[in-house]
Amino acid sequence: MINIEKFSFELTLPFLNDIVWTVLSVEAEMKKTDRASTLKNVAAMAGVSLSTASRVLSNSGYPVSDLLKGRILEAADKLNYTPNILARTLRSNTSHIIGVIVPTLQNPFFNQVILGIESIANKHDYEIMIFSSHRNIEQERKHINSLIQNRVMALIIISIDTESTTLKKYIDYGGKVALIESNFRLNHTIITETDYLGAAQLAVDYLIEKGHRKIAFLTAPLTKTYRRSILVGVEEAIKEYGIPFTEKDIFIATNETESETGVYEFFLGRQLVDLFFQSKANYTAIIAINDLTAFGIIQALNQRGVSVPQDISLISFDNIIYSEMVSPALTTVELPSRSMGASVCSMLLDSISNTNDKLTDVIFRFEGRFVERESVRKISR
Amino acid sequence: MINIEKFSFELTLPFLNDIVWTVLSVEAEMKKTDRASTLKNVAAMAGVSLSTASRVLSNSGYPVSDLLKGRILEAADKLNYTPNILARTLRSNTSHIIGVIVPTLQNPFFNQVILGIESIANKHDYEIMIFSSHRNIEQERKHINSLIQNRVMALIIISIDTESTTLKKYIDYGGKVALIESNFRLNHTIITETDYLGAAQLAVDYLIEKGHRKIAFLTAPLTKTYRRSILVGVEEAIKEYGIPFTEKDIFIATNETESETGVYEFFLGRQLVDLFFQSKANYTAIIAINDLTAFGIIQALNQRGVSVPQDISLISFDNIIYSEMVSPALTTVELPSRSMGASVCSMLLDSISNTNDKLTDVIFRFEGRFVERESVRKISR
DNA sequence: CTGTTAGCGCATTCAA
DNA sequence: TTGAATGCGCTAACAG
Numbered sequence: 001m002i003n004i005e006k007f008s009f010e011l012t013l014p015f016l017n018d019i020v021w022t023v024l025s026v027e028a029e030m031k032k033t034d035r036a037s038t039l040k041n042v043a044a045m046a047g048v049s050l051s052t053a054s055r056v057l058s059n060s061g062y063p064v065s066d067l068l069k070g071r072i073l074e075a076a077d078k079l080n081y082t083p084n085i086l087a088r089t090l091r092s093n094t095s096h097i098i099g100v101i102v103p104t105l106q107n108p109f110f111n112q113v114i115l116g117i118e119s120i121a122n123k124h125d126y127e128i129m130i131f132s133s134h135r136n137i138e139q140e141r142k143h144i145n146s147l148i149q150n151r152v153m154a155l156i157i158i159s160i161d162t163e164s165t166t167l168k169k170y171i172d173y174g175g176k177v178a179l180i181e182s183n184f185r186l187n188h189t190i191i192t193e194t195d196y197l198g199a200a201q202l203a204v205d206y207l208i209e210k211g212h213r214k215i216a217f218l219t220a221p222l223t224k225t226y227r228r229s230i231l232v233g234v235e236e237a238i239k240e241y242g243i244p245f246t247e248k249d250i251f252i253a254t255n256e257t258e259s260e261t262g263v264y265e266f267f268l269g270r271q272l273v274d275l276f277f278q279s280k281a282n283y284t285a286i287i288a289i290n291d292l293t294a295f296g297i298i299q300a301l302n303q304r305g306v307s308v309p310q311d312i313s314l315i316s317f318d319n320i321i322y323s324e325m326v327s328p329a330l331t332t333v334e335l336p337s338r339s340m341g342a343s344v345c346s347m348l349l350d351s352i353s354n355t356n357d358k359l360t361d362v363i364f365r366f367e368g369r370f371v372e373r374e375s376v377r378k379i380s381r
Numbered sequence: 382m383i384n385i386e387k388f389s390f391e392l393t394l395p396f397l398n399d400i401v402w403t404v405l406s407v408e409a410e411m412k413k414t415d416r417a418s419t420l421k422n423v424a425a426m427a428g429v430s431l432s433t434a435s436r437v438l439s440n441s442g443y444p445v446s447d448l449l450k451g452r453i454l455e456a457a458d459k460l461n462y463t464p465n466i467l468a469r470t471l472r473s474n475t476s477h478i479i480g481v482i483v484p485t486l487q488n489p490f491f492n493q494v495i496l497g498i499e500s501i502a503n504k505h506d507y508e509i510m511i512f513s514s515h516r517n518i519e520q521e522r523k524h525i526n527s528l529i530q531n532r533v534m535a536l537i538i539i540s541i542d543t544e545s546t547t548l549k550k551y552i553d554y555g556g557k558v559a560l561i562e563s564n565f566r567l568n569h570t571i572i573t574e575t576d577y578l579g580a581a582q583l584a585v586d587y588l589i590e591k592g593h594r595k596i597a598f599l600t601a602p603l604t605k606t607y608r609r610s611i612l613v614g615v616e617e618a619i620k621e622y623g624i625p626f627t628e629k630d631i632f633i634a635t636n637e638t639e640s641e642t643g644v645y646e647f648f649l650g651r652q653l654v655d656l657f658f659q660s661k662a663n664y665t666a667i668i669a670i671n672d673l674t675a676f677g678i679i680q681a682l683n684q685r686g687v688s689v690p691q692d693i694s695l696i697s698f699d700n701i702i703y704s705e706m707v708s709p710a711l712t713t714v715e716l717p718s719r720s721m722g723a724s725v726c727s728m729l730l731d732s733i734s735n736t737n738d739k740l741t742d743v744i745f746r747f748e749g750r751f752v753e754r755e756s757v758r759k760i761s762r
Numbered sequence: 763c764t765g766t767t768a769g770c771g772c773a774t775t776c777a778a
Numbered sequence: 779t780t781g782a783a784t785g786c787g788c789t790a791a792c793a794g
Binding site: 468469470473 | 786787788789
């Protein structure tokens with residue numbers, strides 16, 4: 001708590017008041033930083049021209065005699081040469097960075113997508129640059145602009161919020177775009193589609209098989225295409241079994257506000273249980289829009305003395321990594337997050353390396369996978 | 382499943398076999414990309430010199446007449462001018478990007494730290510570039526090198542694995558480094574320290590107050606400083622109450638391997654319960670090394686018919702966002718992840734803006750905060 | 763206040 | 779196979 005006024009940055013953030021901090025060796029003189037060595041230095045030391053040095057140090061494949069190559073490599077090593085990627089990108093107009101925009105880093109689903117992207121990108125010596133938009137269109141725009149400014153010409157957006165003009169601008173600039181879980185299609189982009197109808201069918205089939213006939217559907221607001229699709233799938237599947245399913249059986253949360261920590265789905269789940277209990281119907285099973293929401297549902301249910309699956313069964317969608325950690329472990333329909341990231345990234349890199357200007361619009365189609373755990377029990381009627 | 386051979390990127394990854402994908406409009410001709418407009422274009426259109434245009438478009442604060450300023454702004458707007466940050470950075474040798482390296486994006490603790498960093502960085506118009514090392518030293522080194530190559534001269538590493546020479550190289554290059562949850566100190570860096578002894582004391586005090594006297598400590602391998610610190614704190618606190626606490630009461634998992642999904646702490650928790658049950662002692666409470674581990678413990682306990690907190694109480698450390706979602710919601714000692722990110726980032730930006738070469742070594746010291754939920758119950762003996 | 767000039771570090775023509 | 783020369787887009791001296 002020393003010298004806090006000396007600290008030139010804004011310290012008005014509330015949490016910073018609680019932090020004790022100390023300065024150790026203020027007077028430690030920094031070793032004067034020599035600028036990093038450049039191609040020029042290397043060339044000079046090796047006694048070759050700049051261009052020759054460039055040719056070997058950039059792995060251009062351009063033929064250089066073994067003699068010179070050796071001298072250059074040695075000099076580079078001695079001088080601890082590190083290429084300046086900025087200059088390289090500026091000159092050659094080709095970046096090896098892929099931008100990735102996610103709504104939030106707090107939802108493990110998106111983290112899994114990133115993992116998939118990363119696995120492919122790394123394989124091809126691409127770096128990924130991750131941004132989170134916090135489900136905020138303005139932020140999304142800002143990040144896209146920043147990508148343009150940094151001449152990052154490949155971009156993957158997960159669960160984009162609007163068909164922003166900024167995105168079209170990006171494409172006009174020559175940027176390649178892939179959209180995962182998008183609400184819309186756009187020309188010249190790679191997109192994913194998920195068979196939500198099929199996923200819903202899997203969930204319903206299983207519940208029916210376990211003897212359930214009174215089924216409720218609990219969801220976040222239907223502002224996203226995928227939520228509507230799942231609802232439609234659930235409805236069709238249930239009706240196909242000749243079981244009634246009406247508006248009364250659908251519970252829609254009203255609060256779309258993002259919580260501070262970014263896991264507002266959890267709070268929606270809790271809210272949904274309130275709605276749910278206002279209904280008089282005697283449900284034996286709940287289908288939740290996703291796992292995070294299901295977590296909230298389980299907790300709120302427990303607090304009302306209703307336990308899953310003894311008193312009511314629960315199934316949802318996503319299969320995030322925590323779904324096996326909660327009690328009871330969630331029975332869920334997995335949406336292949338990693339595959340989405342990986343395949344879309346593959347295709348994106350492919351599209352970059354295609355030098356012709358023909359642009360391939362491709363759609364990847366994914367299917368859900370049923371994962372049985374403990375949140376649904378068999379009932380005999 | 383069409384044309385999969387045509388796909389020039391490697392498609393040998395197993396999951397890609399299951400994906401149906403289609404090409405829509407292969408022949409869509411791409412609008413020929415004009416190179417982005419540059420300062421030169423803007424200057425020409427506005428009828429001013431390059432430098433004048435630069436001066437207004439880079440917000441340099443350099444005085445320019447309102448007349449010209451207006452013309453330049455207008456031209457820039459008309460031409461849809463977007464500055465090339467690469468060129469700017471190359472020329473001015475100052476980047477506005479902060480690199481952030483985390484062990485994994487799967488652990489919400491680190492995500493919270495990132496949130497803290499982001500909140501400060503954004504406020505100062507800095508971008509953050511996130512990398513995950515997957516607890517792999519080689520990856521860590523690669524990312525640091527990549528940061529050097531991109532002339533990103535500010536770096537925050539969370540839970541760094543080794544005192545790599547690469548890091549010193551980075552500092553020698555003039556890079557500013559902040560270390561969060563580091564095992565070691567290093568000159569010319571900003572670091573955090575957490576009062577683990579105090580945090581452990583909070584946990585023990587609470588258990589004692591709730592009537593517990595037979596307490597077990599379950600932990601991941603003691604390879605990290607913070608784990609050892611917590612253990613020491615627990616031991617001292619318990620003994621202070623005159624209650625015996627010996628090696629028999631400490632359960633240490635043996636498996637340090639990272640799981641594919643990155644939440645190996647969870648599996649450690651499950652493994653720990655196996656060890657725990659080999660003991661004959663009659664514990665009434667468990668202290669777990671962190672929340673993720675506690676999740677595994679709860680589940681494994683449940684599967685053996687032991688429920689928390691009815692049969693045994695449980696307390697741990699971190700307070701990740703899922704701790705309130707599991708059942709029972711976890712009683713835990715919060716470690717202030719966001720504050721760590723925020724304060725360290727503040728200081729880092731401060732150190733960048735200090736043009737003098739005196740480097741300030743600073744330590745931030747954090748305290749745990751007790752969070753009462755449902756996983757501990759009062760017992761009467 | 764404005765413009766001219768130089769050059770950040772590199773890849774890439776073109777000529778030898 | 780090598781080297782000299784050019785310029786990617788920008789900022790920062792410097793001179794007016």
